[in-house]
Amino acid sequence: MPPAPAALLLAAPAGLSPWRPCPRAPRRTAPRLRLRAARIRAAATVNGEFGGLGRRRLDAGEFIGRLRNVLPGGSWWRLEDEDAGGAGRAEASGATAASALSRMWALVAADRWVIFAGFASLVCAALAEIAIPHLLAASIFSAQNGGAVFYRNAKLLVVLCMISGVFSGVRSCCFGIANMILVKRMREMLFDSILSQDIAFFDEETVGDLTSRLGSDCQQVSRVIGNDLNLISRNLLQGIGALIYLLILSWPLGLCTMLTCGTLSTIMLVHGRYQKKASKFAQEFTASANNVAQEAISLVRTVRVYGTEKQEFKRYAKWLDKLYDVSFRQTMAYGGWSLSLNYLYHSTQVVAVLIGGIAIMNGKFTAEQLTKFTLYAEWLILSTWWIGDNWSSLMQSVGASEKVFRLMDLLPSRQLTSKGLRLQKLEGRIQYADVEFSYPSRPSAPILRRLNLTLNPNEVVAIVGLSGSGKSTIVNLLLQLYEPTNGQILIDGVPLSELDTRWFRERIGFVGQEPKLFRMDVSSNIKYGCPREVSQEEVEWAAKQAYAHDFLMALPDGYNTIVDDALLSGGQKQRVAIARALLRDPAILVLDEATSALDAESEHYVKSVITEVSTDPKARRTVIIIAHRLSTIQAADRIIVMENGSIVEDGKHSDLVKQNGLYSRLAQRQNDALP
Numbered sequence: 265m266p267p268a269p270a271a272l273l274l275a276a277p278a279g280l281s282p283w284r285p286c287p288r289a290p291r292r293t294a295p296r297l298r299l300r301a302a303r304i305r306a307a308a309t310v311n312g313e314f315g316g317l318g319r320r321r322l323d324a325g326e327f328i329g330r331l332r333n334v335l336p337g338g339s340w341w342r343l344e345d346e347d348a349g350g351a352g353r354a355e356a357s358g359a360t361a362a363s364a365l366s367r368m369w370a371l372v373a374a375d376r377w378v379i380f381a382g383f384a385s386l387v388c389a390a391l392a393e394i395a396i397p398h399l400l401a402a403s404i405f406s407a408q409n410g411g412a413v414f415y416r417n418a419k420l421l422v423v424l425c426m427i428s429g430v431f432s433g434v435r436s437c438c439f440g441i442a443n444m445i446l447v448k449r450m451r452e453m454l455f456d457s458i459l460s461q462d463i464a465f466f467d468e469e470t471v472g473d474l475t476s477r478l479g480s481d482c483q484q485v486s487r488v489i490g491n492d493l494n495l496i497s498r499n500l501l502q503g504i505g506a507l508i509y510l511l512i513l514s515w516p517l518g519l520c521t522m523l524t525c526g527t528l529s530t531i532m533l534v535h536g537r538y539q540k541k542a543s544k545f546a547q548e549f550t551a552s553a554n555n556v557a558q559e560a561i562s563l564v565r566t567v568r569v570y571g572t573e574k575q576e577f578k579r580y581a582k583w584l585d586k587l588y589d590v591s592f593r594q595t596m597a598y599g600g601w602s603l604s605l606n607y608l609y610h611s612t613q614v615v616a617v618l619i620g621g622i623a624i625m626n627g628k629f630t631a632e633q634l635t636k637f638t639l640y641a642e643w644l645i646l647s648t649w650w651i652g653d654n655w656s657s658l659m660q661s662v663g664a665s666e667k668v669f670r671l672m673d674l675l676p677s678r679q680l681t682s683k684g685l686r687l688q689k690l691e692g693r694i695q696y697a698d699v700e701f702s703y704p705s706r707p708s709a710p711i712l713r714r715l716n717l718t719l720n721p722n723e724v725v726a727i728v729g730l731s732g733s734g735k736s737t738i739v740n741l742l743l744q745l746y747e748p749t750n751g752q753i754l755i756d757g758v759p760l761s762e763l764d765t766r767w768f769r770e771r772i773g774f775v776g777q778e779p780k781l782f783r784m785d786v787s788s789n790i791k792y793g794c795p796r797e798v799s800q801e802e803v804e805w806a807a808k809q810a811y812a813h814d815f816l817m818a819l820p821d822g823y824n825t826i827v828d829d830a831l832l833s834g835g836q837k838q839r840v841a842i843a844r845a846l847l848r849d850p851a852i853l854v855l856d857e858a859t860s861a862l863d864a865e866s867e868h869y870v871k872s873v874i875t876e877v878s879t880d881p882k883a884r885r886t887v888i889i890i891a892h893r894l895s896t897i898q899a900a901d902r903i904i905v906m907e908n909g910s911i912v913e914d915g916k917h918s919d920l921v922k923q924n925g926l927y928s929r930l931a932q933r934q935n936d937a938l939p
């Protein structure tokens with residue numbers, strides 16, 4: 265028996281059987297796998313309403329219509345879903361099994377010796393195994409006629425069993441190793457490709473989807489070499505050997521068996537193609553279920569506070585239901601395939617015994633020949649069955665591999681491939697010249713409109729404005745997370761796009777609105793991404809500068825305490841992030857001041873940075889502060905006021921207050937809000 269559809273097993277949470285519909289989401293409402301008009305009929309069939317078992321009696325026409333839907337080729341089997349992403353479309357333009365396999369071969373080609381050794385063992389084991397039924401029958405019948413031939417046959421049988429055992433073991437090991445190599449390389453390349461994409465890519469893709477490609481899809485592909493190809497090759501060899509033997513023994517009976525196998529192969533191809541398509545849907549649904557789970561778990565505090573556990577469960581169950589639906593059809597298709605096999609298998613046996621028996625009675629065939637025939641016919645049909653099983657599994661893996669390969673084929677971000685200029689020294693002059701920008705995910709919504717702004721070296725510039733006015737976007741462009749749609753940014757007079765991105769980023773310190781920490785110790789978090797080797801003293805120096813040293817020393821293991829995003833308060837995380845930025849001694853420091861809760865904690869620091877840059881010549885650098893609390897940035901050299909993606913005011917605090925414009929209104933509003 266082949267394993268149950270893998271996507272189902274991978275996606276189903278512990279305790280929730282993948283073979284049962286989710287109890288909370290009745291099949292009547294939740295699953296929206298639209299198998300065209302057949303959906304309702306399909307549900308009726310699954311629920312046992314088909315054929316008069318339900319409450320309403322069906323007339324003959326309706327009955328025949330429904331029967332036609334569930335028969336092979338009927339509309340019940342059609343796989344379509346509006347929410348299935350590219351699954352349906354991918355099928356139309358999908359790569360063939362051959363091209364997917366050649367891609368996989370390219371990944372393991374460096375270690376081809378393992379595969380060659382596996383195939384050599386496979387041939388030896390198959391040759392030994394193919395001779396076993398012949399010798400078995402010969403031994404049994406030679407026992408009737410005396411000892412010598414029987415003992416010779418028995419010895420040969422022992423030797424063949426040993427050869428088959430040893431080479432089967434080597435074969436499994438080699439293919440298993442090749443498989444591990446394939447999955448490891450695939451995951452490495454996929455992860456590398458994902459990490460090298462432009463940030464705009466991550467605006468469109470979801471974390472759950474991408475981790476699903478890395479996890480379950482790669483796992484599904486892992487069966488290709490170790491299981492599918494290995495077993496298909498073995499059974500193919502054995503099947504061909506058995507067929508030749510049968511034709512030599514009796515060509516009419518051999519042809520009869522061949523006919524059965526031909527029919528089985530046709531059903532196998534249709535079944536394999538169906539499984540391939542179904543597996544793509546299962547893949548999409550698994551990814552969507554993962555996505556919901558990932559989102560709900562990462563936002564579990566919000567979920568708890570708003571009491572939306574049931575809502576989240578329903579969202580998750582919706583995808584599980586879809587997965588169930590598609591897996592149900594996969595299982596039914598597999599059932600159909602098994603049914604055809606059993607039927608054809610037993611018919612062949614009966615036909616062979618009937619025709620062979622008549623031939624024995626007519627003296628044209630011996631009992632030993634008929635026994636050998638039956639053994640090899642069984643072998644041939646079982647080989648065809650196993651090839652069919654492994655073929656459908658192979659098709660599922662090919663289906664799963666297509667999206668993985670498509671992601672792997674994405675070109676890396678130009679920033680990571682191009683070698684740009686490295687200036688002798690970064691002075692810190694930043695010019696935005698006629699910069700226009702809209703986010704790639706919303707190209708029709710202009711965010712920055714012909715922005716012209718110059719920041720001089722060592723100047724402390726604060727950017728203020730209403731929420732959504734484009735303040736963070738200005739910084740995003742400087743950090744090269746996105747590129748301007750029009751215009752350009754110049755750094756010390758050189759277009760930013762011509763600079764070596766890595767070199768430039770090493771000279772920028774950035775503290776975002778919601779700094780993230782990695783799950784590692786505090787020291788490593790502070791050192792993260794630092795382009796030079798740093799000592800513990802330097803780490804502590806940076807922490808002191810960021811007013812983080814005291815609370816870090818109070819942690820259970822001080823600087824060795826393992827932290828992550830959930831283990832420190834927002835303000836504490838921000839101070840660790842500030843220490844991280846300062847440790848680089850950046851020529852340009854960017855502080856995207858957090859809104860609301862963090863303001864009080866960051867205010868003190870922002871003020872001290874401004875004071876330090878103004879008074880300490882060693883600390884001088886270009887500083888950009890995106891500020892929400894205007895009281896923190898009064899001492900800045902310049903304040904830029906943004907509205908709807910344009911600069912509407914530019915000057916010192918004292919001048920802007922007098923202008924009676926947006927800044928003075930904002931300042932007034934904040935003053936009024938103070939107790």
Ligand SMILES: Nc1ncnc2c1ncn2[C@@H]1O[C@H](COP(=O)(O)OP(=O)(O)OP(=O)(O)O)[C@@H](O)[C@H]1O
Nearest residue numbers: 467703705706711730731732733734735736737738
């Ligand atoms: N990745 C993105 N994709 C599409 N639109 C975005 C993206 N990031 C921001 N935007 C949009 O761009 C506009 C400007 O956002 P931005 O974050 O620059 O504003 P902001 O002035 O920094 O706001 P806040 O003060 O609330 O942080 C907003 O309308 C926002 O919805």
